[in-house]
Amino acid sequence: MDFKSLEAAIWVDRLGSFKAAAEALRMTQPAVSARIFQLEEMLGAQIFYRSGKRVSLTPVGVTLIDYAEQILGLRETAIAKIKGHNEEHGIIRIGAMETAVHTWLPSLMCAISEKYQHVAVDFDVNVSDEIQRKVLKGMLDIGFYIGATNSPMLTETHLCDFEMALICPAHLISEQGGRVDLKALPPMPIMTFSRNTVPHAILGSLLSREGIVHHRVCAMNSVPTIIDMLCKGVGLALLPVEVIRHHLEQGVLRIMDIGLRLPAMECVAGRLVKHGSNVVEDIVALAVESIERTRGNASSPILPSG
Known part of the structure; x- marks a missing residue:
């Protein structure tokens, strides 16, 4: 049972797959699989349940990971003390x-x-x-x-x-601004961050509260991509105001007055x-x-x- 095999087991557990662990350890996936197989052969027991691309710990695996973290933690402590780590x-x-x-x-x-x-x-x-x-x-x-x-x-x-606002391309509303009724706008995508994020939840709550169903919510995990699509007139977006400050100052994008201040x-x-x-x-x-x-x-x- 060597340190590298224990480290491989820990990272497979943390990231939930052999592929992700291999990327984190800068190894090939077969190399990580071989280390886990060697551990299982030595222990005479299965460490992980395999289900498609995802893996989870067996009861033996839970015990092994507990000891592996302690062992590797002691190793780091020993190295730090011996080398006078700063x-x-x-x-x-x-x-x-x-x-x-x-x-x-x-x-x-x-x-x-x-x-x-x-x-x-x-x-x-x-x-x-x-x-x-x-x-x-x-x-x-x-x-x-x-x-x-x-x-x-x-x-x-x-x-x-971070203050949040509904943003649109400048051509969609007049420079003088004024209240915008989302229900009156033609159907269009409204972009924001991934589905497991606060902005996505804020947008979903807003549309639900207003009874708006004709606008599509598009989830993206890239701020530059959302801004680029906004500038090209693809639709609307719920974003932190700070990330589009430059575009607001240039007049390329505008903040929509929808009649309420969104939660920060x-x-x-x-x-x-x-x-x-x-x-x-x-x-x-x-x-x-x-x-x-x-x-x-x-x-x-x-x-x-x-």
Whole structure:
């Protein structure tokens, strides 16, 4: 039973498939399968149930993973103590949703690079639910996501609120603005983030409350793609105002006055309560400063009243 085989088993469990584990470990899928097979041969028992492309732990697998995490944790502790490890010369794993990537995250990255010149940052751009899951699993050191989980396992710091608005191409409404009745508009797609996100839930609630069924909700996980389609007149979109600030200032896109202020999205920084890293806490503080600096340098577009 070697470290690499145990590590392979842990990553298969964390990511739910041999293919995903192979990508995370930068190995081939057959190599990961071979390591798991060797473990099962040695133990004389099956570690994973296989069902199509997904896998899940058997009772033996649950026990193995528990011990494997302890073993690999002790290995890292031993290496750190023996080598006199300094966390300011390591890797910080950060997960962030796309809204942060397209607003204040570049400023934070500059601040980290300036203060911690020997720290490498691995970024994982993902939806909030997935970021939360990876932070809880110990796969990320810090997660920037929407909506506090209030989990006892996490420390969560409020970072900012992202104002939400329904956006349209400039030609759809007059420059003078005015109230827009969604029911009166011809059927068109309304784009927003993936189905397991807060914006998608906000949009679904809005349309349901207004009894609107003729507009199609299209889920996408790429901010640039949504904006590009908006600019090409494909339809409408529910987006954080900050990500289209430049397009608003240029007059390419406009905020629709639908008669109400949509709920803002709260962005938080989450990390494990027991992470024990001063660098992690300092990066959260740098994130707060970066947001204040970024927003202080930008002119705030005026949202329609309602």
